[in-house]
Amino acid sequence: MARGGEDGSATVLLAAVLGVAVLLASTALAAAGHRVLAERAAAAADAAATGAAATAIGLVPGAPCAVASRVAGANGATLDACDVAATTARVRVRIGSGPFAPSAVAVAGPAGDPSEHYVYGVPVGPRSPMSRSTRTRSWTGPTSTIDQGDTCQARRSS
Secondary structure (H helix, E strand, O other): OOOOOOOOHHHHHHHHHHHHHHHHHHHHHHHHHHHHHHHHHHHHHHHHHHHHHHHHOOOOOOOHHHHHHHHHHHOOOEEEEEEEEOOEEEEEEEOOOOOOOOEEEEEEOOOOOOOOEEEOOEEEEOOOOOOHHHHHHOOOOOOOOOOHHHHHHHHHHO
16 A cells, blocks of 8 residues: 555665666776776887887897887787887887777887896895805805895896
8 A cells, every 4th residue: 555655766766776886887897998908008018119129129120110010000009109219119009099098108128237226116226245155145044046136136137
């Protein structure tokens, strides 16, 4: 038995709640899709810049920007800009079209010989003048000839 004017109010409320839920879910899916495309653009930019730099130093035949364009296209992106100075390449790629198309910029080139050593972009100062074996023997545990700092630095520079 219905009470004074409440017929169907639960249906209207349920429809409103479901509408808001669908709107939130579709917004979240669109944002996740855009993030995936942004990551793909970053990967394509890295690959294109590496290809252009490899061409600039003579490892790959061809023109640096032409190679960057081919590599970007192979990764589903479009090369927007390419600038090669000496052996360093800077590229900008875009995936898709329109005002919300994700783009990315990457720079690649041979590592220089800086006066300071860097770990993940942070200067760590000069290397220790002691030999590696002297530094590892000062610890009272098992003897090791591997210094983690040198190992990480060697992996970063290769």
